[in-house]
Amino acid sequence: GQNIDQPTEMTATEGAIVQINCTYQTSGFNGLFWYQQHAGEAPTFLSYNVLDGLEEKGRFSSFLSRSKGYSYLLLKELQMKDSASYLCAVKTTSGTYKYIFGTGTRLKVLA
């Protein structure tokens, strides 16, 4: 079956670094996305990995290991506005493209 696991909640301090992990078991893997979602708002795109390795984009980086079914999102120099849910989503192809979302990790940044 298709399954994506993320921690439910994490807490970190302003200015620190936090790593949010995501493990997946899917068929027809075709890429992994990270989205940020503030409470009551729609998800917004953060990053995309389709090949193994690290993708860096400013304060945010995302890593993928396809052989291990594992990804992480790394947030550096945390700011209060980074308090949000972070959704891991896997794109799969089984005749048609489909996105499967994890339940999200709620990150609280403390002053």
Added chain:
Amino acid sequence: EAGVAQSPRYKIIEKRQSVAFWCNPISGHATLYWYQQILGQGPKLLIQFQNNGVVDDSQLPKDRFSAERLKGVDSTLKIQPAKLEDSAMYLCASSLDGAGTYYGYTFGSGTRLTVV
């Protein structure tokens, strides 16, 4: 470019009533998705359209939910009759093609439905 437009932003109805949500995707985006997101959970795909044809509606509760995409552009999602467990955020998203490619896809601002 204009984003994905959704309306209404909020809706409160009583159980057993009906409700409809509207979505206008980004111009030129062939693929349109409706997601249901219950508080504290990730989005769950309800239905996926490619132009005006249904690609995947395997998780759509067809006894009460229906959706259509007129002329491959706007889409409406209807619930009739609503149940308490339908309380959720309903998200519409669109992409250039089914791949979503590098940018994933763009979500609308969502409709927050409360069934009382």
